[in-house]
Amino acid sequence: xxxxxxxxxxxxxxxxxxxxxxxxxxxxxxxxxxxxxxxxxxxxxxxxxxxxxxxxxxxxxxxxxxxxxxxxxxxxxxxxxxxxxxxxxxxxxxxxxxxxxxxxxxxxxxxxxxxxxxxxxxxxxxxxxxxxxxxxxxxxxxxxxxxxxxxxxxxxxxxxxxxxxxxxxxxxxxxxxxxxxxxxxxxxxxxxxxxxxxxxxxxxxxxxxxxxxxxxxxxxxxxxxxxxxxxxxxxxxxxxxxxxxxxxxxxxxxxxxxxxxxxxxxxxxxxxxxxxxxxxxxxxxxxxxxxxxxxxxxxxxxxxxxxxxxxxxxxxxxxxxxxxxxxxxxxxxxxxxxxxxxxxxxxxxxxxxxxxxx
Numbered sequence: 001x002x003x004x005x006x007x008x009x010x011x012x013x014x015x016x017x018x019x020x021x022x023x024x025x026x027x028x029x030x031x032x033x034x035x036x037x038x039x040x041x042x043x044x045x046x047x048x049x050x051x052x053x054x055x056x057x058x059x060x061x062x063x064x065x066x067x068x069x070x071x072x073x074x075x076x077x078x079x080x081x082x083x084x085x086x087x088x089x090x091x092x093x094x095x096x097x098x099x100x101x102x103x104x105x106x107x108x109x110x111x112x113x114x115x116x117x118x119x120x121x122x123x124x125x126x127x128x129x130x131x132x133x134x135x136x137x138x139x140x141x142x143x144x145x146x147x148x149x150x151x152x153x154x155x156x157x158x159x160x161x162x163x164x165x166x167x168x169x170x171x172x173x174x175x176x177x178x179x180x181x182x183x184x185x186x187x188x189x190x191x192x193x194x195x196x197x198x199x200x201x202x203x204x205x206x207x208x209x210x211x212x213x214x215x216x217x218x219x220x221x222x223x224x225x226x227x228x229x230x231x232x233x234x235x236x237x238x239x240x241x242x243x244x245x246x247x248x249x250x251x252x253x254x255x256x257x258x259x260x261x262x263x264x265x266x267x268x269x270x271x272x273x274x275x276x277x278x279x280x281x282x283x284x285x286x287x288x289x290x291x292x293x294x295x296x297x298x299x300x301x302x303x304x305x306x307x308x309x310x311x312x313x314x315x316x317x318x319x320x321x322x323x324x325x326x327x328x329x330x331x332x333x334x335x336x337x338x339x340x341x342x343x344x345x346x347x348x349x350x351x352x353x354x355x356x357x358x
Contacts, residue, residue, distance in 0.1 A: 001339070003032050012353055014330075014342065021338045026331040030324070033357040041317035046072055046147070046284055049317070054141040056302075056319065056355045060099050062091040062132070063297045065145035070226065071293030071304035072147045076286035078279060083272045084149035085228045090162070090265045091132075091144070092227075092295070093258040097169065098128050099298035100251040100258075103350045104180070107248060110347035112340075113185045117176070124172055131162050148279025159266065166262045173255060181252070190245035194333040194345035197242060205325050208300025210349060213250045214242035220296035231268070232261050247348040285312055299323050299350050319358055323351040 002013035011032035017025035037056070041049040053068045054061035066088050073080060080088075105121030108114055129139040135154055136142040144151050154162075180186065196206070198214040211218055219236045221229040237253035239246030286308045294303035300322025307316035326349050334342045 001342075003029070012351070012356070014346075016339060016342065018339070023334050023337055023339065023342060026334050026342065028327055028330050030327075030353075031357055033353045035354075035358065037358040038317050038319060042314055045312045046286070046314065047281065049314075050145065051141065051143045054143055056321065056358065057099075057297065057299065057323070057352045058140055058354050059102060059352060060095045060298055061140060061142045062095045062144060063295060064302060065142065066092055067293055067295045067297065067302045068304050069145040069147055069293075070295065071291055071306050072286070074291035074293050075289060075306050075308055076147065076284075078148045079276050080149055081273050081276055082228070082270045083153070084274045084276075086265050086269045087150050087154070087274060088145070089227055089229065089232070090262060090269075093261050093265070094128055094131070094162070094166075096258045096298045097255055098125050099350075100255050101125055103251055103347075104176070104248065107344070107347045108180065108186070110344050111186060111189055113183060113189075117180055120172075120176060124169070127165055131158065131165065134158055134161075146275060146279070146281070147284065149273070149275035153274045159269070163266045166259055166266070169259055170256065173252065173259075177252060181249070186248075187245065189341070189344060190243065190248060190348075192241070192243055193337060193341050194244045194247075194348060195242050196329060196333055200329060200332065201242070204329050206300070206329065208297065208322055208326065209247060209250045209254065210300065210326050212236065213239035213246040215239055220294060220301060224294070226295060232264050234261050244344055244348040251350075283312075285310060290316075294320065297322060299352070299355075300326055302355075319355075321355045321358060323349070324356045327351060327356065 001016060003011050013029035015027040015029060016023055037052055041052060050065060053064040056064045101121040101124055105118035108117040132142055133139045135158055136144040196214050198216045201211050201214050202216060215238050217236055217238055222236060234257045237250055239250055288308055288310045290307045292303055292305045294301050302322055303320035305318040306314050309315040333345050
């Protein structure tokens with residue numbers, strides 16, 4: 001299947017061996033979108049690599065910007081103002097809403113039940129992209145974070161519009177859930193399908209919603225407490241069976257928690273600068289050393305490992321892409337199921353090939 005199959009979420013191939021209708025072997029084939037991201041970054045400045053991070057998970061550029069900025073800030077010992085920390089959380093949780101909304105819409109498209117959920121999801125997504133564009137100048141490739149803070153401070157009008165959008169979002173989720181969660185076809189096609197055991201997921205390094213849907217409580221916002229997440233009251237939803245239905249339901253529950261975080265962030269957003277006045281933009285040369293920065297991205301643990309030799313460019317630049325690692329157990333999840341089930345299981349993992357192939 002592929003590499004141009006319409007249900008494979010990008011330029012991705014699955015070599016499937018069948019016994020009648022049942023899958024007995026499945027080999028994922030990657031690399032069609034490889035752009036040499038890591039080697040390019042070793043030949044350019046730290047700041048010039050920021051736009052390249054937009055092209056990893058191109059649905060979630062605000063999150064990928066933050067992960068890279070955090071790694072460089074650790075490397076350079078760079079402080080970040082309180083207001084910028086809150087803005088980063090606001091933009092990251094808005095990005096999580098965008099990502100999970102798209103995932104649910106795509107999942108129902110993969111199921112073949114209805115095209116309507118995808119259109120409803122994209123309608124809501126557009127509202128967030130309008131805000132991203134108003135703030136950064138771009139809808140998807142935002143290039144917004146900087147080492148030591150954020151590029152610009154949002155206006156009061158932008159904050160008011162964002163707060164209103166978040167306040168209205170639970171009503172959309174209620175309507176969406178009423179339409180989707182009890183759908184008979186959806187239940188029949190997802191419950192007990194593509195089960196991922198928690199022990200196997202841990203052994204494979206799987207993270208994010210795919211791991212938590214298997215019942216294992218691991219969320220970097222709680223584990224690492226990066227940014228100012230310890231200041232926020234939210235829970236980490238968990239699944240019980242690790243099947244496709246749990247992976248769907250977990251995204252719905254996580255969106256509700258993101259709304260709670262956003263409401264608190266807007267309420268407590270402090271005044272002050274969005275950039276550390278001591279931060280260097282030009283002539284940025286961190287001291288020799290190494291650092292690893294990671295965040296709980298919408299798809300799992302997104303990390304950047306950097307080594308500095310004191311030059312303007314990283315000596316080593318390595319991305320830890322959650323979707324590539326989450327794909328490693330695709331065969332185990334699909335064995336014994338049909339080709340139609342494999343498409344839905346793949347959809348529930350939530351991959352973006354820009355991040356998988358880099």
